[in-house]
Amino acid sequence: MKSFDETLAIFADEESREALRTMQRGIEREALRINADNELALTPHPAILGAALTHSRITTDYSESLMEFITPVYTDVEQMLTGLTETHAYAVQHLDGEKLWPVSMPCYVGDEQQIPISWYGTSNNGIMKRLYRKGLTYRYGALMQIIAGVHFNFSVSDSLWQTLYQHSDKQTSLCDFISEHYFGLIRNYRRLVWVLPYLFGASPAICRSFIKDQQTELQFLTHSSGTLYLPWSTSLRMSDLGYTNKEQEKLSISYNSLQEYLEGIKAAIKMPSKKFADIGVKVDGEYRQLNANILQIENEFYAPIRAKRVTRRGEKPSEALSRAGVQYIEVRALDVNPFSPVGIDAAQVRFLDLFLLYCLMQPSAKVDALGEKEIAANLKAVVLEGRKPGLMLTRSDKAISLQQWLKELFADLSRIAALIDGEDKLYQHTLDDWYQAVENPEMTLSGRIWQTLENSGLDHGTWVRQLAEKYHRQLVDYPLSSASVASFEAEAAASIAQQNQMEQDDKLDFEQFLAEYFRADTKVDEPVH
Template sequence: MLSKIGNKIIDHHLVNSLLNVSMGIEIERMRSDQSGNMKLTPHPDGAGSPFTNPWITKDYLESMTEIVTPALNDLDSLHFDYALTRVLRRVLPDGELLWPLSMPAILPKKKDKSLLAIEPPEKQAYFESICERYGITRGAPCGVHINFSIEDAVLECLVNNSDAELADIVTVRNNIYPNIAQGFIKYRWLLTYLFGASPVAQQNYFDKVAGPEKPIRSIRQSHFGFIDSFDVDYSSVDKYVDKILTAFENGEIAGVAEFHGSVRFRGGKELDALKTDGVKYLELRMFDLDPTEDVSIKTTTLRFVRLLIAYFMMTDGDKLSGDIIKQLDEADQKNDRVALESPDEHCEYENEAKALINNLRSFTNQLELGPEYLEVIDMVTDWIDHPTHTISGQLLPQIKDNSLLEYGLKQANRFQSDALAGKYVFNGFKTGDGKLSVSELKQDLFNGIWDAK
């Protein structure tokens, strides 16, 4: 099962370094009023300037807030998410809430450019071009983005102890990250089954285009959901870059950022730099907000992602070969089929899911990764056996009149009350531009309560 790379990681005692990937989390949440309507007010003043604050900002719509954590281990990133979200909730005007679901709060009947985020001219023009191309609703669903990078010690070991094909750090990065990306795209359908959490849309989302006739696992992850502008080639970094740049040159997209695929290769400011400097980290974009959690994602979800990263990197069993584009296209079709399933329905690809989980259990036991990973595997096994235990399965009984309005408001108010009950109040963004370093943010945000490494 283990690949050459996997054996080298074991031989040089770097399994723990591989598992200790740096993770940064981006959480998009919409602001709503107490009736579940999308707020049309400006970004809250107490959150600092959204143009300069790297930790609390906004996205496509003025109402769409975004929390961005530093890249640390998963538990530390979640604590930053927790603390920053509390800061944001505390500076919301009276009556405002953070809507906890991926599908937006109730949109106004008139959905035009007036809802777009107020931005500097260049970015404003970009958002307006997106709006003209896809409309407001396709960019309105919110989600969780997970950014991760492999420890330098692991990459340097592969450079120093591999054959000529991995002779330098750029070659290693551009060999490893596409393989991991392919693994996540191949099994995106399983992540949608487990963590999909957008079974219905609220009022005014589907008004001209018909939506699903019944609750499904994930509107956001289906063809009804978030913008899916075009397909790229994940078989290599060069082909990935060339496909996006060609689409831009041909006018298919307004900018390279318009590629909204489920996985992005990330590096320098210019896309072309990925070829020469290598991929620095991957961005996973296939996770709905988990409305059962204050922080919108579970610790166990992040741990499962971490396990998959190690598995895709260290084993050969699930690596793609041959016509990779065709296989990934088929994986996208499988994901759509799973996204459209009823939340209480067994997955069409249940046997494949169980085969992967069995491989993950063998991998975990062979490397003796510890009880925390076996706990996650047991949880996922239970969810595969019992669809009602998945997040969308838990939401299904909460749906009333094809809406999660009552549930969404209940959760939003509970999370808001919890935030206001905290004793320590951070005011670091109320003056200035919010440009705090990671160390400054850590000191002021946690006040000794949490010691992020």
């Protein structure tokens, strides 16, 4: 594989640089609905917004209360964020006074048993989506499932792939070349994933109400009434307290190739779990979960990044990857940014562009068991102590300070910025801004949150409530064009009609449908492209 310098040299001409700067992106932002008392809203997903099962932009995740806002694919950063803002605004303007909780970690949750699981209608697909979530409740509890995040979908242009392929040895097909290099990106991302909670981690403190009776090894301190924290933490959402799955530690899913990854996923779906078997699958005639395996379905595999391809109707994610290879990657290690009304801002997106291009261009050795331990240890250290002065990490089995590693990374990112920047130097300015957080951890998102709490004297919950009110007013007052409103209304109506049609078209009863779904051949063939 070419060195980083050799790959950069490919982009000496303007045509190649244009191929490099033409990136496709999309965002999925989750947010809990809260009521007038600032508690979790227990009301159904508003019918006026359409059917959560089939709407492409406004849906729900685990809970009826956990909204998800999805953008189409964009090549322009500002247009994408404008589209995301419009979707937020339209939804908020139809929430009947309910607001969105603007951080990742929930607060003011009463009885966990009251958290409403998402409802997707009576089609077999809708029932299965709900049952899968019911299984998550039995397996991990409902509280963990209402932690919100932001997912960033990213791909490079076809012309970039053609450029890179033309400079390769061409020993594989273009499709295999693309998948191989996306998995190289994924491996480098996993080695460097700690960078994202360091810069963008936004859950250094939580409300005491989230802990309730949970057992945790974390030694929390109390900052103010109801606020728990760790002195140097960045992202409690990414800690063992947050969205993790201890059972999945038994899995050894490899990212060393598409084929190994698919084999690992297939094995995981068939791997029985004694712990989950004890829950029962169908008890007294009622389903509790889809099955008793470590993964009910592929979506249950928790990972900070995923290889993706748009699926055809009825196709599983791994089947799509096997059919035609990797199309894009999904970054899943982002906390909700409380300093943005839509949970993410342009400075983060541009940094992610550079970061992911770097992961693509840098040579990417395969990861062995020792490398996996190093990846996990570095991530845990930054999640729990990322702002600690002098924090040391491990790179290729050698100690290195977090700050030194970041300085080296930013130097390489600056070289990529020089290739894709126009006269406005937007990418270099982005790096300059985030470099302040390299020099001073208090300039990270978690550091800024902590300074805000310290300076204001507010407890975490009160501060977030004030933010929720502020963003609610902004989004309620956001001017939507008549064309935009008409588009949302049309999609709401179309999504309801589509769900109704799905319910009418079902020919199998649910038992038969589920049997058919899991009857697929478990053998993993070589991907056919």
